[in-house]
Amino acid sequence: MLGVGVAEGNLVVRGLGLALDPSRPAGAAFVSHAHAAGAPCGGPVLASRETAALARASGWRTLEWGETIEVPVDGGQGGGSARLSLAPAGHLLGAAQLVVDHARGRLVYAGDWCGHPDPTLAAGAVVACDELIVGAPFGLPIFRFDPRVDALAAVVEWCAGRLEAGRAPVVITGTPGNAQAVVHALSARRLSVVADERVRADCEAYEALGVAVGRPGAFEGAVQEGAVAVVSPATRATSVRGRKGVDVTYASAWALLDAAVEQRRADASFVLAESADHDALVALVRGSGARRVMVTRGEAAAFAHVLRREGIDAEAIPLPAIDDRGAS
Amino acid sequence: MKRLAAGLDQARTRRSRIAKEEAIGAALAAIAEDGDEALAIAARLSTGRALPVGDGRALGVGWSLMLDVVRGATGLDDVILGACARVTGELAEAFALLVRRDPASESRSGVRLGDIARAVNALADEPGRSSKRAILDGLFATATPLETKYLAKALGGELRIGAQQGVVEGAIARGFALPVDAVRRAAALVTDPGDLAVLARRGGLAEARLAVGRPVAFMLATPIETVATPLDAAGLVLEDKIDGVRAQLHRMDRDGGVAVFARGLDRVTDAFPEIVDAAAALPAGVVLDGEIVAMAPSGRPRPFQTLQPRLRKSRPSAEDVAEAPVSLVAFDLLADASGPLLDQPWRERRTRLEALLAGPPGAIRINPVSSLPPHEAFDAALDAAFTAARARGHEGLVLKRVDSPYDAGRRGQAWLKVKRAHATLDVVVVGAEQGHGRRAGVLSDYTFAVWRGEDLVPIGKAYSGLTDEEIDSMTRRLEAITVEVRGGLRLVRPEVVLEVAFDGVQRSSRHASGFALRFPRIVRVRDDKGPDEADRIEAVDAIFEAQVATGHREHATAAPKRARKKQRPTNQLSLFGDDDDR
Numbered sequence A: 001m002l003g004v005g006v007a008e009g010n011l012v013v014r015g016l017g018l019a020l021d022p023s024r025p026a027g028a029a030f031v032s033h034a035h036a037a038g039a040p041c042g043g044p045v046l047a048s049r050e051t052a053a054l055a056r057a058s059g060w061r062t063l064e065w066g067e068t069i070e071v072p073v074d075g076g077q078g079g080g081s082a083r084l085s086l087a088p089a090g091h092l093l094g095a096a097q098l099v100v101d102h103a104r105g106r107l108v109y110a111g112d113w114c115g116h117p118d119p120t121l122a123a124g125a126v127v128a129c130d131e132l133i134v135g136a137p138f139g140l141p142i143f144r145f146d147p148r149v150d151a152l153a154a155v156v157e158w159c160a161g162r163l164e165a166g167r168a169p170v171v172i173t174g175t176p177g178n179a180q181a182v183v184h185a186l187s188a189r190r191l192s193v194v195a196d197e198r199v200r201a202d203c204e205a206y207e208a209l210g211v212a213v214g215r216p217g218a219f220e221g222a223v224q225e226g227a228v229a230v231v232s233p234a235t236r237a238t239s240v241r242g243r244k245g246v247d248v249t250y251a252s253a254w255a256l257l258d259a260a261v262e263q264r265r266a267d268a269s270f271v272l273a274e275s276a277d278h279d280a281l282v283a284l285v286r287g288s289g290a291r292r293v294m295v296t297r298g299e300a301a302a303f304a305h306v307l308r309r310e311g312i313d314a315e316a317i318p319l320p321a322i323d324d325r326g327a328s
Numbered sequence B: 001m002k003r004l005a006a007g008l009d010q011a012r013t014r015r016s017r018i019a020k021e022e023a024i025g026a027a028l029a030a031i032a033e034d035g036d037e038a039l040a041i042a043a044r045l046s047t048g049r050a051l052p053v054g055d056g057r058a059l060g061v062g063w064s065l066m067l068d069v070v071r072g073a074t075g076l077d078d079v080i081l082g083a084c085a086r087v088t089g090e091l092a093e094a095f096a097l098l099v100r101r102d103p104a105s106e107s108r109s110g111v112r113l114g115d116i117a118r119a120v121n122a123l124a125d126e127p128g129r130s131s132k133r134a135i136l137d138g139l140f141a142t143a144t145p146l147e148t149k150y151l152a153k154a155l156g157g158e159l160r161i162g163a164q165q166g167v168v169e170g171a172i173a174r175g176f177a178l179p180v181d182a183v184r185r186a187a188a189l190v191t192d193p194g195d196l197a198v199l200a201r202r203g204g205l206a207e208a209r210l211a212v213g214r215p216v217a218f219m220l221a222t223p224i225e226t227v228a229t230p231l232d233a234a235g236l237v238l239e240d241k242i243d244g245v246r247a248q249l250h251r252m253d254r255d256g257g258v259a260v261f262a263r264g265l266d267r268v269t270d271a272f273p274e275i276v277d278a279a280a281a282l283p284a285g286v287v288l289d290g291e292i293v294a295m296a297p298s299g300r301p302r303p304f305q306t307l308q309p310r311l312r313k314s315r316p317s318a319e320d321v322a323e324a325p326v327s328l329v330a331f332d333l334l335a336d337a338s339g340p341l342l343d344q345p346w347r348e349r350r351t352r353l354e355a356l357l358a359g360p361p362g363a364i365r366i367n368p369v370s371s372l373p374p375h376e377a378f379d380a381a382l383d384a385a386f387t388a389a390r391a392r393g394h395e396g397l398v399l400k401r402v403d404s405p406y407d408a409g410r411r412g413q414a415w416l417k418v419k420r421a422h423a424t425l426d427v428v429v430v431g432a433e434q435g436h437g438r439r440a441g442v443l444s445d446y447t448f449a450v451w452r453g454e455d456l457v458p459i460g461k462a463y464s465g466l467t468d469e470e471i472d473s474m475t476r477r478l479e480a481i482t483v484e485v486r487g488g489l490r491l492v493r494p495e496v497v498l499e500v501a502f503d504g505v506q507r508s509s510r511h512a513s514g515f516a517l518r519f520p521r522i523v524r525v526r527d528d529k530g531p532d533e534a535d536r537i538e539a540v541d542a543i544f545e546a547q548v549a550t551g552h553r554e555h556a557t558a559a560p561k562r563a564r565k566k567q568r569p570t571n572q573l574s575l576f577g578d579d580d581d582r
Helices: A049-054 A148-164 A178-188 A197-208 A258-264 A278-288 A300-309 B002-013 B017-032 B036-046 B063-074 B078-088 B091-099 B103-107 B113-125 B129-141 B145-156 B165-175 B180-189 B193-201 B273-279 B304-311 B318-323 B346-356 B378-391 B468-480 B537-549 B564-570
Strands: A003-007 A010-014 A018-020 A028-030 A045-048 A061-063 A069-072 A081-088 A096-102 A105-109 A131-135 A168-173 A192-195 A227-231 A246-252 A268-271 A292-296 A314-316 B220-224 B236-241 B245-251 B258-262 B287-294 B326-336 B364-366 B396-401 B411-418 B425-434 B443-452 B455-462 B482-486 B489-492 B497-501 B504-507 B515-518 B521-525
Touching: A045 A049, A045 A096, A049 A061, A049 A197, A061 A081, A131 A278, A148 A168, A148 A178, A148 A246, A148 A268, A168 A178, A178 A192, A178 A197, A178 A227, A178 A246, A192 A197, A246 A258, A258 B002, A278 A300, A292 A300, A300 A314, A300 B078, B002 B017, B002 B036, B002 B145, B017 B036, B017 B165, B017 B193, B036 B113, B036 B145, B036 B165, B036 B193, B063 B078, B063 B091, B063 B129, B063 B145, B078 B091, B091 B145, B113 B129, B129 B145, B165 B180, B165 B193, B180 B193, B236 B378, B245 B273, B245 B326, B258 B273, B273 B326, B273 B364, B287 B304, B304 B318, B304 B504, B326 B346, B378 B396, B425 B455, B425 B468, B443 B468, B443 B497, B443 B537, B455 B497, B455 B515, B468 B482, B468 B489, B504 B537, B515 B537
Parallel strands: A018 A028, A028 A045, A045 A061, A105 A131, A131 A292, A168 A227, A168 A246, A192 A227, A246 A268, A292 A314, B220 B411, B326 B364
Antiparallel strands: A003 A010, A010 A018, A069 A081, A081 A096, A096 A105, B236 B396, B245 B258, B245 B287, B287 B326, B396 B411, B425 B443, B425 B489, B425 B497, B443 B455, B482 B489, B497 B521, B504 B515
16 A cells, blocks of 8 residues: 655655655665755666756666656555656756556655746646645745746846956856756856856756756866856865955855855855745645645654644654755 | 844855944944934944943843744744744844745835834833833834844844954944044943944044943953963062952942943842942942952852852842852952053052952952062973962962053953863764854754763763864764754764863763863864773763862862753853853
8 A cells, every 4th residue: 555654764655665865775766856866776766867867877767757657556466556657846957746646546746846947947837636745945934935037137147247347256056956047047148157067067967958058168166267157065165265356156045044155155145946935835735735745854844834724734754854955 | 223234234244354344334324324322222233232231231032032022923833933943043034034024024114223222221121021022012013124133133132243342343443434443442441332333423432431330341361371482570470360250340439339240241230249248348439350259268269160050140049148158359450539540550550459458358359469489490480380379279370460551351461361271081972963153054063972881971062163164074974973863953973083172070960971071172073083982981080089189179069950941041141251251
């Protein structure tokens, strides 16, 4: 019988033996987006073609959009079967929701869902279902995000202004995802862009997947005159911050929080969210019509509490703490 | 308040001190056009305080009351608000983000600084929680999100924008185009930032004077472990470094009253009635600097741990006083009936102090001084004096130049404190928590333990000693070895060994080891040591027994019964700041 629970520190669909975005070693797994890849999996791994490409994974069982596969429930021991398919989750190129249709209804794992599109990705879809598992890293009501396109425009304006002032702007932002959206927006404004190795590799991957974002030059650690540098948060602080003539901005959903900006030691910040905020998550849950909602990530218990206040049957699924801030 | 909030927010995002000063200075200069009342409260709020320095009243706005206000303003319950505050690291920021949810909030009328000044006064005068709540509700009803953030921060007593008192002094200098040295000199005497800003705007910094009844900034000593450069023994005197809390006593000349100010310049008069009684015999106009210490009937100072229960009581009972009577051990005279003495050499001030306190020692007594023997090697003589001071139950020594003026607010070379840390301990990290403010996103607070048999028993927490880069690295490392998350605390596998220095060991019921380290700070991460090589409880016990033998600790004193929950809201310990403040 299908059910949702926690095994070995991972969220799992029981009956399918499928771990969802596992952070610990797992058997079979579904990876909803490239940021969620990483834990070693001993069994087959399901993902969208784009996610597998961005994760540089080989041997994964990729699903095309619209494709359905049938898998046995309880190993075929009288449990019948379930049909698995993908639905867009927004968030970043290839991010997918897992839709599980089975005898008792439909279960959807929304992953890290985002309803705001930008030129590099489509918005997440709202899928009608009976049971919904939703990640809520930004589920608290303090999180209210402006549309991504507005935030991207603001980042570009800031960079252009810094260049005009003779400064060297550096944008710290997560890759893949935000970084490619920023590179695309800067290129569209015809600004010269350089990027660190990780950002460049992900830009190449986007291009290979048919999404034109531009191919930035190499950022070798030294600031280049007349160019905007786009770097991932993993770039060593000393390579960009505090350099003469350099202005650093941090573009992330976490930039809404003072402490996150201070930790990046940025001169400016932009709330460039690739996840749903509080209102969008509540709207997703309502739009899905789910009778039962399970919440993971972030302040899951508090968001489940919010949903219950709204009359929705919701519970938090406790998972080992994952610090989401490092990724973006 | 809009201009001030914008200036403070700009200061928060600026990395350099100069840029912070410019942002706050520009705001203060603009606000000055609205008059002295607005300027004074703006300058105070910029330092994270609402009441003037030296004001004896308490605002009485704690976490719980502010939570009531946020709950009322947002309609959200404690589960959600608690989670919001956890994520932001502080309630004020969460409050502002919640206010911002209303699209109309940005176009609110805002709060006038004059109204804030009046509300602050009313909050300090109103004893009732419901009255305070009504005042706060009124104040925040029209506040924009940014105003909400900085007003709530300041009322809570901490801005966390990297702008301490010195930055605000720099801001006043920049805002009114004055030499920063002149502002700093005046600030040592006019310690209230509001009064200082108004004086600066009027161009009256040269008029800054010590005023009896208003605290002046304490002169501080530079810590040393050994004397690096040869000193002229003839120009120096030695004082015992007393293990108490620094205090300034003012015998007012107008109404005959007495005021006692702690290191943070807060008025703590009511906490020490026996000192106040003794001060009544002093001539009007006297200002003493000294250390408050618990005193044994023999006249010997008792260990700091015996003073701690008194520090938690703003108005002690007669029983409290009888249990741990205190004395002010005076070591400087800042003013007497003839006026301020700050510019007089120490020698002259000392002569007057000795004349003033010539009677038998009571609740106000004088700290003895001595000289180094002129013909002995300096280092050897200093070592001998240090050992003798420790044997008398003191922390160490203070060396003072006899020709030095009282340099209020400065930590210079005229006073040197000789204090030596105990041998360090190697401890194992067993838990970690996120810090606050700038360290809200990283694991910067570490709980550490020593071995007792086969078990690790916690003995303290350390917050300081590592660089930002080291904390980033520790964060990643501790996240990877987290075995359990309990609220904000991560329990970690015992793998990381730290070397910690400390100023002493005391009995404690807080930690399972039964001991706590005083002022633990991380010396380094001992990657060269495995957890099995960390120190054992026997080593801690040996240090404690050595302290008992020299009178630095007492066996009989009960471990302080201080439930963390009870201690936090009163926040009284912080009134006294770091007791090691000389």
